[in-house]
Amino acid sequence: MGAYEEVYRSSVDDPESFWLRAAEAIDWHVAPRTALDDSNPPFYRWFPDGELNVCHNALDRHVAAGRGDATALIYDSPVTGSKRTYTYAQLRDEVATFAGVLTGLGVQRGDRVVIYMPMVPEAAVAMLACARIGAIHSVVFGGFAPKELAVRIDDAAPKVVVSASCGIEVTRVIEYKPLLDQAIEMAQHKPERVVVLQRPQATAQLGERDVDWATAAAEATPADCVPMKATDPLYILYTSGTTGKPKGVVRDGGGYAVALAWSMSNVYDIRAGETMFTASDVGWVVGHSYIVYGPLLAGAATVLYEGKPVGTPDAGQFWRVVQEHGVKTLFTAPTAFRAIKKEDPDGEYTRKYDLSSLKYLFLAGERLDPETYRWASDLLGIPVIDHWWQTETGWPIVANPAGIELLPLKAGSPTVPLPGWDVQVLDINGRPVEPGTDGAIVVKLPMPPGALPTLWNDDERFVSSYMKAFQGYYLTGDGGRIDEDGYVYVMGRTDDVINVAGHRLSTGGMEEVLASHPDVAECAVIGVSDPLKGQIPRGFVVLKAGVQRDHAELAAELVQMVRDQIGAVASLKEIDVVPALPKTRSGKILRKTMRGIADGLDEPVPSTIESVEVLEALRPILRKEKTG
Ligand code: COA
Ligand code: AMP
Numbered sequence: 001m002g003a004y005e006e007v008y009r010s011s012v013d014d015p016e017s018f019w020l021r022a023a024e025a026i027d028w029h030v031a032p033r034t035a036l037d038d039s040n041p042p043f044y045r046w047f048p049d050g051e052l053n054v055c056h057n058a059l060d061r062h063v064a065a066g067r068g069d070a071t072a073l074i075y076d077s078p079v080t081g082s083k084r085t086y087t088y089a090q091l092r093d094e095v096a097t098f099a100g101v102l103t104g105l106g107v108q109r110g111d112r113v114v115i116y117m118p119m120v121p122e123a124a125v126a127m128l129a130c131a132r133i134g135a136i137h138s139v140v141f142g143g144f145a146p147k148e149l150a151v152r153i154d155d156a157a158p159k160v161v162v163s164a165s166c167g168i169e170v171t172r173v174i175e176y177k178p179l180l181d182q183a184i185e186m187a188q189h190k191p192e193r194v195v196v197l198q199r200p201q202a203t204a205q206l207g208e209r210d211v212d213w214a215t216a217a218a219e220a221t222p223a224d225c226v227p228m229k230a231t232d233p234l235y236i237l238y239t240s241g242t243t244g245k246p247k248g249v250v251r252d253g254g255g256y257a258v259a260l261a262w263s264m265s266n267v268y269d270i271r272a273g274e275t276m277f278t279a280s281d282v283g284w285v286v287g288h289s290y291i292v293y294g295p296l297l298a299g300a301a302t303v304l305y306e307g308k309p310v311g312t313p314d315a316g317q318f319w320r321v322v323q324e325h326g327v328k329t330l331f332t333a334p335t336a337f338r339a340i341k342k343e344d345p346d347g348e349y350t351r352k353y354d355l356s357s358l359k360y361l362f363l364a365g366e367r368l369d370p371e372t373y374r375w376a377s378d379l380l381g382i383p384v385i386d387h388w389w390q391t392e393t394g395w396p397i398v399a400n401p402a403g404i405e406l407l408p409l410k411a412g413s414p415t416v417p418l419p420g421w422d423v424q425v426l427d428i429n430g431r432p433v434e435p436g437t438d439g440a441i442v443v444k445l446p447m448p449p450g451a452l453p454t455l456w457n458d459d460e461r462f463v464s465s466y467m468k469a470f471q472g473y474y475l476t477g478d479g480g481r482i483d484e485d486g487y488v489y490v491m492g493r494t495d496d497v498i499n500v501a502g503h504r505l506s507t508g509g510m511e512e513v514l515a516s517h518p519d520v521a522e523c524a525v526i527g528v529s530d531p532l533k534g535q536i537p538r539g540f541v542v543l544k545a546g547v548q549r550d551h552a553e554l555a556a557e558l559v560q561m562v563r564d565q566i567g568a569v570a571s572l573k574e575i576d577v578v579p580a581l582p583k584t585r586s587g588k589i590l591r592k593t594m595r596g597i598a599d600g601l602d603e604p605v606p607s608t609i610e611s612v613e614v615l616e617a618l619r620p621i622l623r624k625e626k627t628g
Contacts, residue, residue: 048229069088138235286365394451420449
């Protein structure tokens with residue numbers, strides 16, 4: 001038996017012992033004696049009798065162990081031309097001070113704090129400060145528009161919002177404060193206070209509710225770590241579901257800390273003193289787990305990079321960061337590599353830098369296409385590891401466990417289930433399929449520590465979204481197969497979720513925006529393949545009877561509505577006005593068929609179709625063929 005197989009076996013044969021052993025990597029106020037409370041399925045609770053503070057584990061314990069001078073966080077910002085390194089002691093102090101700011105504003109354990117910030121160290125400081133005092137943070141990605149932010153503010157009902165005056169995109173400075181003010185205006189729930197980090201690129205006007213970060217920090221009394229139950233929520237992270245209402249994924253502190261600590265050494269092969277560079281954003285789960293919490297729990301150094309893979313200013317920035325900070329493991333989304341490949345197809349920039357420290361490239365967030373895999377692999381000459389997971393799971397489900405054993409790669413597969421994840425493929429009737437056969441990818445319950453215990457204030461939606469389709473299994477929403485050797489292949493979502501440049505978005509949410517236009521009778525948004533972003537949305541609208549509109553003008557209006565209501569990240573740029581949408585006889589729009597045709601596949605015409613003519617009329621539009 002290989003090393004991986006042995007570890008995996010022990011995790012399924014006796015999960016409770018496996019995870020109690022893994023829990024020894026964490027510093028507990030009260031060490032757990034029980035691994036799992038499974039008395040109320042599908043609501044499982046890991047380490048129900050444990051108590052810890054996640055911030056203590058990420059910062060204070062390393063300082064106490066004499067590693068206060070070790071590097072904790074490296075802020076590297078080509079868009080502002082600044083770099084700053086924080087040792088563990090310095091980061092602990094900053095976090096304790098900001099925790100004092102929050103307590104001074106009345107934030108107590110269990111209160112929510114929404115964080116709407118660009119990629120600045122203060123975003124991580126705010127997250128850790130919440131963890132320190134037992135407040136629950138909810139980070140909202142800066143690319144979301146005020147309406148999306150408002151929906152999250154209403155759901156999380158934060159006492160305080162923490163923000164910055166601006167973020168910096170490739171071509172423009174984005175003022176956050178007016179967006180935040182609009183969001184609060186729209187929301188029913190009004191936070192008591194807003195803390196604003198002023199940045200020199202655009203300072204914000206502060207009103208009565210607002211508090212200047214620097215002034216408040218100068219006056220604050222540092223706050224200490226508060227012991228929390230392992231099952232207490234550490235954060236809420238909203239993610240796109242099938243409708244416009246995002247799902248508030250809850251993360252408990254104890255299970256998450258244990259799972260992340262385990263994954264750092266066993267998956268990413270990162271240990272104390274080594275450097276991990278996760279090029280994502282703190283607004284996504286990848287940023288929560290592997291920019292902030294994971295590396296710090298491991299006592300490693302994490303790079304917080306404010307910039308893009310290209311254009312800030314060039315396609316060599318990832319390589320510069322690797323050289324300057326001695327990065328061992330780089331983690332990003334395939335789209336970032338496609339962007340680099342487009343700008344620098346021969347990898348000229350890699351030759352300008354010393355990349356000898358770089359041992360692994362991990363990719364996730366969307367399907368890794370074989371061409372990008374080969375290009376990255378040939379260019380870097382190191383293992384390029386595709387791995388599959390979701391906001392809900394908090395850490396990888398399927399990966400090549402580099403820290404245990406590097407298994408042979410199979411193109412198109414993120415390799416094998418990690419310990420704790422009993423991954424299976426079921427057919428439509430919930431029966432296991434033969435190896436190599438496609439079906440719904442599910443995880444047999446209970447899931448390991450770190451996975452979501454529920455949705456914020458919505459146990460019912462938790463059950464209906466994930467637990468109802470197949471009794472005893474978590475529905476991942478992805479389709480795919482497992483081959484004879486146990487390798488998992490993830491083929492894509494089976495619902496209305498798409499991944500655009502690694503950003504998870506809801507086509508259902510975009511449809512809600514289009515449908516709200518007074519001239520639109522009905523609409524469909526589908527995700528189609530895109531050579532750079534993996535997928536992009538395309539919209540199709542049918543006009544209300546009697547409406548005479550210039551199609552291009554209407555399309556432009558609709559594009560703007562989506563930018564205004566969801567955000568620029570939605571990347572919905574193409575909308576066609578069509579006479580009708582193809583439907584089944586029961587009235588369901590044939591989105592999957594439309595997607596297949598748009599992607600150039602040989603899509604069979606479903607037998608349940610209401611009118612073949614409607615689909616045939618749409619075919620050239622989907623294929624973008626010129627019509628008469
Ligand atoms: N704040 C405000 N606006 C943002 C934003 C943020 N944090 N992030 C993106 N946007 C805007 C962009 O400026 C762009 O606006 P535009 O339409 O006016 O040009 C729009 O949202 C779309 O952004 P994006 O899809 O990121 O496209 P891009 O052309 O700016 O960059 C890539 C393309 C591939 C370089 C970029 O998506 C990338 O680096 N991806 C890395 C993957 C990643 O971080 N994934 C997260 C999960 S791992
Ligand atoms: P998110 O919740 O934003 O992390 O997005 C999760 C979704 O991204 C998954 O359900 C998949 O559809 C997709 N995804 C993530 N990683 C991979 C991968 N390695 N291969 C294929 N799809 C992936």
